[in-house]
Amino acid sequence: MEIQVKIHVNAEEAKDVAERLVKNNLENKLDNYLKKFTTKDDAEGTIEVKVEKNKKELFDWVVSATLDGEKFRYSREDYKNLDDLINHLFDHFKEELSAR
Numbered sequence: 001m002e003i004q005v006k007i008h009v010n011a012e013e014a015k016d017v018a019e020r021l022v023k024n025n026l027e028n029k030l031d032n033y034l035k036k037f038t039t040k041d042d043a044e045g046t047i048e049v050k051v052e053k054n055k056k057e058l059f060d061w062v063v064s065a066t067l068d069g070e071k072f073r074y075s076r077e078d079y080k081n082l083d084d085l086i087n088h089l090f091d092h093f094k095e096e097l098s099a100r
Contacts (some may be wrong), residue, residue, distance in 0.1 A: 003045035011053035034099035043068035
């Protein structure tokens with residue numbers, strides 16, 4: 001299985017940062033945890049990341065994933081530091097994957 005990654009960003013200044021950090025987290029933090037899903041030939045996987053800059057000039061984030069029928073969702077609002085926010089949400093994703 002190949003996992004499709006979709007990134008949606010409404011703030012141009014956050015686009016490159018979000019893409020880089022999502023890629024880094026998937027390749028370095030979650031790679032071993034995602035292997036159990038990617039070894040199944042008939043499995044399907046999608047990870048979707050949404051970043052929005054809100055009216056307070058802070059970031060709202062949602063990471064949702066479907067891996068071989070299992071669903072995961074993490075969200076946070078009103079974060080100033082985009083790096084910390086992205087890494088924090090992927091830490092939660094990693095913890096949940098490690099428990100399965």
